[in-house]
Amino acid sequence: MNTSGTDRPIIQVQKLTRIFKKKITALDEIDLTIKRGEIFGLVGPDGAGKTTALRLMAAVMTPTSGRVTIAGHDSVKDAEEIRAHVGYMPQKFSLYGDLSVYENLEFYADIFDVHGAERHRRFEQVLSFAHMSHITDRRAGKLSGGMQKKLGLACTLIHRPAVLLLDEPTTGVDPVSRREFWDLLTELHIQGTTIVVSTPYMDEAERCNRIGLLFKSQLIECGTPREIKAMVRGQVLELHPDRLEAARVVLEQQPDVLEVQIYGTLLHIFVENVAVTWPRLQTVLIDRGVTVDNLRVIRPRMEQAFISLIRRTQEGKGQAA
Amino acid sequence: MKGEQALFVIHTSLFTHHFSVIMLFRIGNLAQKELLQLTRDVIILILVLIGPMLQLALIARTTTQGFHHQPIVVVDQDHSQLSRELVTSFNNTEDLKVVAYLDSPDQIDQWLDQTQAIMAVTLPAGLEADVARGAPQVQLLVDGTKSASANYAIAAATGAISAVAANQQVVQSRTLPAIVVRPQVRFNPTFNVSFFVISAQLGFIIYQVALIVAALGITRERELGTLEQLLVTPLQRVELIVGKAIPAVIVGVVNFFIMVFIVTQGFNLPLRGSFGLLLLLSTLFIIAEVGWGLMISAFSHTQQQAMLFVFVLAMTDMAFSGYTVPVERLPQAMQWLAQIFPFQHYLQILRGVMLRGADLSTLWPQAVALVVLAIASVGVALFALRRRLD
Numbered sequence: 001m002n003t004s005g006t007d008r009p010i011i012q013v014q015k016l017t018r019i020f021k022k023k024i025t026a027l028d029e030i031d032l033t034i035k036r037g038e039i040f041g042l043v044g045p046d047g048a049g050k051t052t053a054l055r056l057m058a059a060v061m062t063p064t065s066g067r068v069t070i071a072g073h074d075s076v077k078d079a080e081e082i083r084a085h086v087g088y089m090p091q092k093f094s095l096y097g098d099l100s101v102y103e104n105l106e107f108y109a110d111i112f113d114v115h116g117a118e119r120h121r122r123f124e125q126v127l128s129f130a131h132m133s134h135i136t137d138r139r140a141g142k143l144s145g146g147m148q149k150k151l152g153l154a155c156t157l158i159h160r161p162a163v164l165l166l167d168e169p170t171t172g173v174d175p176v177s178r179r180e181f182w183d184l185l186t187e188l189h190i191q192g193t194t195i196v197v198s199t200p201y202m203d204e205a206e207r208c209n210r211i212g213l214l215f216k217s218q219l220i221e222c223g224t225p226r227e228i229k230a231m232v233r234g235q236v237l238e239l240h241p242d243r244l245e246a247a248r249v250v251l252e253q254q255p256d257v258l259e260v261q262i263y264g265t266l267l268h269i270f271v272e273n274v275a276v277t278w279p280r281l282q283t284v285l286i287d288r289g290v291t292v293d294n295l296r297v298i299r300p301r302m303e304q305a306f307i308s309l310i311r312r313t314q315e316g317k318g319q320a321a
Numbered sequence: 322m323k324g325e326q327a328l329f330v331i332h333t334s335l336f337t338h339h340f341s342v343i344m345l346f347r348i349g350n351l352a353q354k355e356l357l358q359l360t361r362d363v364i365i366l367i368l369v370l371i372g373p374m375l376q377l378a379l380i381a382r383t384t385t386q387g388f389h390h391q392p393i394v395v396v397d398q399d400h401s402q403l404s405r406e407l408v409t410s411f412n413n414t415e416d417l418k419v420v421a422y423l424d425s426p427d428q429i430d431q432w433l434d435q436t437q438a439i440m441a442v443t444l445p446a447g448l449e450a451d452v453a454r455g456a457p458q459v460q461l462l463v464d465g466t467k468s469a470s471a472n473y474a475i476a477a478a479t480g481a482i483s484a485v486a487a488n489q490q491v492v493q494s495r496t497l498p499a500i501v502v503r504p505q506v507r508f509n510p511t512f513n514v515s516f517f518v519i520s521a522q523l524g525f526i527i528y529q530v531a532l533i534v535a536a537l538g539i540t541r542e543r544e545l546g547t548l549e550q551l552l553v554t555p556l557q558r559v560e561l562i563v564g565k566a567i568p569a570v571i572v573g574v575v576n577f578f579i580m581v582f583i584v585t586q587g588f589n590l591p592l593r594g595s596f597g598l599l600l601l602l603s604t605l606f607i608i609a610e611v612g613w614g615l616m617i618s619a620f621s622h623t624q625q626q627a628m629l630f631v632f633v634l635a636m637t638d639m640a641f642s643g644y645t646v647p648v649e650r651l652p653q654a655m656q657w658l659a660q661i662f663p664f665q666h667y668l669q670i671l672r673g674v675m676l677r678g679a680d681l682s683t684l685w686p687q688a689v690a691l692v693v694l695a696i697a698s699v700g701v702a703l704f705a706l707r708r709r710l711d
Contacts, residue, residue, distance in 0.1 A: 061550040080555070088553040092546035098361035099354070110350035111341055189687045 010036040010194050011057060015066035018052050022062040026052040029066065034196060034210075034307040039189050041205045041223035042198040043306065044214030050198035051091055053214065056166045057196065070163055087161030089152055091168045091198075097141025101151055103130055103141050106157060112159035126154040129184065146177025154182060164188065170204065178256040182207055202302040213309055220313050225302060228318060232300040232308050234258055240294040241267060247290045254281060259308055266294075268304060344560055351556070351564030355538065361567060369534060369572050370579070373526040377580055380522045381588045389406050391474050392420040393440045396446045401449035403485070407459075410485050410701045411442070416477035429462055437466050452486070519590060520672050521644045523580045527603065528610045528638070528664060531573030532631055535614025538565040539706065540627040562703050565618070573607035593678030601625075602670050602684070605691040609663040612698025619705035638664045663698075666690045 001224065011034035018027040027049045034040045042050045049289045054059040057068050059079040067074060070098040073281060095104045107120055135143075149169055165235040166185075170178045182204065185195055188226070196197060197208070203212050206225050213221040213228065221228060241247035251269055252260050256277045259270040271277040276295050285292060300308070335389040359365055393411065397404045403688040409477070420438060423429065429441040436470060443460040451457040461478055483672045541563070542548040551561065577600070592599070621627035641659035648659050659665055666687040673679035673687075681688060 053548075059555050060549060083553050083555055086553065088550075090546055091550040092549070094546045094550075096354070096358060096545075098358050098592065103354075103357065107350065107354050108554070110348055111353075111556050113347070113555070205595075 008031045008036045008168075010071055012069045013053075013057070013066070014068075016056060016068060017051070018049075018056060018061065018064055018177065019064045020261045025217050026300050027056070030059050032184065032212060032219060032221045032222065034194065037189070037192050038193055038209040039185065039195045039197065039207070039218070040222075041194065041208030041211040042214055043200070043202075043205045043211055044198075045310070046200070048214040049217045050214055051167055054088070054165050054196065054198060057089075058086060058165050059087070059217055061082065063078065082161070085161055086163045087091070087159070087164060088165045089154040089156050089167060089169055091171070095148060095151055095155065095188040098139065100137050100139055101127075102136040104151060106153055108155040108158045113153060113156055115313045120156060126157050129157075129187070130154040131180075144177070146208070148171045148191060149177070149181055150184065153181070157188075161193070166195065168198050168200065173198065200305060205306075206302050213306065215313055221309055228309070229300050229305045232270065232305045234270050235274045236298050236300045236304060237269045237271060237274055237278065238263075238294070238298045239267055239292045240265060242291050243289075245290060247285060250284060250288050251281065254284065255273070257281070259311060261307055266300070270300075270305070270308065323403070325605050329346055333684065336678045344578060347556055348560050348564045348567070350558050351560065352567035353486055355565065356571065357567040359534075359572070365534075369530045370576070374579060374583065375584055377519075377522055377526055378587065381519050390418040390439070391416060391477075392438045393417050393442060393474065394429065394438045396429065396441065396443045397417050398446040399444045399448040403449040403452060405442040406488075407442075407444060407482060407485050408525045410481040411478065414477050414481050417474060417481070420654060425519055428626045429637055433462065435463050436464065439470050440478065442478060445612055451571060457486075485486060510659045516676060517672075518589060519584055519588060520675060521642070521664060523584055524606075524664060524671050525635075525644075526640075527573055527576050527580060528667075529609065529631075529635060530576050531569050531607045531610050532614040532617075532634070533628070535566065535569035535611040536617040536621070536627040536631050537624055538569060539618035540621045540624050543622055545619075550611065558703060558706055562615055562699065566608070566615060566699065569611045569614060570604065570607050573611065574604055577607070578601045590674050590675060594674035594680060598680060599671070602667070602674075602688055602691065605688070605695055606663055606667040606670070609691055609695040609698055612695060612700075612702050613663075615702035616705055619702055619703070619707075638662045641665055644668065659695065660690065663694045665690055666694075 011032070013034075016027055016030040017025070017031075019025050028160045028186070030053065031048075042053060044050055052061070055120040056063050056075065057070065059068075062076060067076070068234060070082050071085060073085070075082055096107070099107070102123075105123055109115075111124070114122060124133070130153060132147070132154065134184070135147075140148065141149060143180065153169070154165075161242040168258055170181050173181065178201070185197070186207070189195060199202070199205060208225065208277075210222065210224050211228060212219050221231060223231075237246075244267065247267060248260055248262060251257050251267065255268055257271055261268045270282075271281075282292070357404070358424075395408055395411070396409065408419060408422075410534070412419055417440075422433065423432070426441075426443055429443075432438045439461040445451075447458070448457055448459070459482055461475060463474060465471055466549060484495075539548065542551065556564075581596075581599075585592050615632070616706070617627050617630040617634070621630060627652060641651075641662045642664040645657075648656055648665055649657060670684050670687050670691075673684050
């Protein structure tokens with residue numbers, strides 16, 4: 001864990017709301033505090049409001065109500081200050097495909113007024129950081145998807161932002177490149193950069209210091225991955241029934257089963273206490289002619305926690321955060 | 322956290338905001354990047370440089386050579402030396418070709434109806450004698466549905482008749498009456514229709530190219546997603562607009578040079594006035610049109626949308642330009658509306674300088690109009706372009 005990061009907040013989001021065309025609420029009174037030097041993950045299904053949240057933080061969009069401050073600068077009034085301190089990589093990030101790797105970097109360096117000896121030093125830094133020093137002449141459009149994302153990050157870093165806002169930077173990238181990209185983020189994190197990243201991938205969410213769960217324009221939970229996983233009620237039992245659908249229907253009807261999730265040919269069932277509940281469930285299943293093997297108790301994973309929390313919210317029986 | 326009030330002031334004005342050398346540098350950087358991208362994009366290059374050249378050359382060629390050897394029929398009822406001379410003179414013009422000699426005017430209709438002839442010339446009996454008496458009459462019957470060819474045929478026939486008549490006058494005694502019709506065409510002594518068409522095309526092509534480059538400039542970045550990227554840079558709205566305008570203006574001016582070279586060298590259009598003045602006013606015109614292009618850029622979400630806007634604007638501009646319909650013949654309200662389109666002012670300048678050798682003493686109203694329109698269009702584009710995504 002990063003020792004330079006203190007608990008001082010760097011991004012403060014207060015009752016942030018954004019309504020499109022007077023009727024579509026993309027973000028509904030979000031409160032959020034992000035601490036200096038942390039990697040904060042915004043997770044949630046498509047359409048939950050992740051992109052809107054990041055755009056509002058990056059000061060490229062105006063909130064309908066509420067406010068965002070970054071290092072004390074208001075995103076509406078002091079947008080210029082925010083631009084100087086923030087690096088923002090939109091989801092649809094694209095480089096100028098007809099320009100070379102080097103020319104893309106040069107353009108962003110020009111615009112951010114990075115000149116003189118410092119310019120050359122930073123080029124070398126970001127290029128070696130992104131492992132691209134050997135292909136500076138290649139057209140950006142000819143790079144692989146993963147490479148393009150890394151070049152995008154390099155361009156975003158040219159002005160040394162203290163805060164990085166990344167909107168699904170690894171969507172559509174192969175697993176190896178995804179890992180490499182996250183290694184770069186970890187390196188930046190160690191250097192003290194605050195990173196806010198949205199992601200649909202649960203393994204990435206696990207790598208964050210804290211995560212916020214966005215669902216239907218609202219922030220339903222916020223905490224460390226461990227805390228989020230701990231929010232899942234009860235224990236998770238993994239089993240392999242011979243008749244998957246029948247088993248699911250039966251188990252969902254049981255009052256002491258909190259939740260049933262399907263994973264391929266496996267069922268994950270959430271119960272308060274395995275030792276108490278399972279013997280009864282087993283007899284019910286046998287009654288219905290379902291045989292079960294590969295039974296084990298597992299620790300809830302991020303993905304399960306995520307689905308569980310969303311379902312709880314949807315059913316309206318979740319305790320309000 | 323709350324001691325940042327000073328930053329408020331910075332945001333109140335668009336123009337005083339960070340106006341500095343750095344700003345000029347950033348504009349230069351953006352313009353440079355745009356030009357670099359233009360050179361990389363082969364299709365755009367063809368579209369903005371080679372295409373216009375070919376288009377102009379093609380139009381210039383067809384308008385200068387399209388009306389040769391038009392078929393006409395002759396009804397010679399005079400059978401005199403003069404009538405034979407006239408028929409020969411028609412054939413001698415490269416423009417007309419007598420395809421049939423008819424015995425009676427009754428036959429004319431069928432030739433014209435079947436569009437086998439564009440014009441019928443009737444030389445009435447007693448023509449030669451009438452010349453001596455001073456009241457010669459020749460009837461020209463033309464197919465008005467092909468107005469361009471018809472005008473051209475009338476001009477050619479009138480010219481031929483006048484030439485013969487003038488000759489007659491010299492041969493015969495000087496005391497005889499002068500020629501009845503003596504058309505005198507100024508500035509375009511050969512009454513060359515192509516001058517009119519080519520000059521309009523020249524202006525139109527320059528304008529289209531500048532408009533397209535400007536209209537696609539910002540829209541392309543929006544479509545690619547790079548505009549969102551630019552929004553988080555220190556790049557200001559003014560810088561974005563000016564930086565995008567410069568490459569479009571450069572492309573327009575380069576096209577202007579090429580086009581003027583082609584029409585003066587390849588198609589013998591005169592350049593009677595000052596080239597420097599023409600260049601200056603053309604640049605002004607290009608800036609005004611680039612402003613329109615940037616406005617389109619600010620409103621369009623996709624490049625296709627921008628291209629459609631360009632197309633619609635070009636049609637409107639063409640309609641109000643005096644190219645197809647003279648502006649003076651439009652209803653009063655339309656005439657006022659026509660004033661906001663730079664193209665019609667520019668056409669007057671272009672024809673004035675090239676064909677008449679006019680200077681600012683007569684062209685200043687158009688020049689002033691262009692200055693006003695340039696400022697207005699760039700200004701509107703500036704305010705139409707949102708600094709944020711909304």
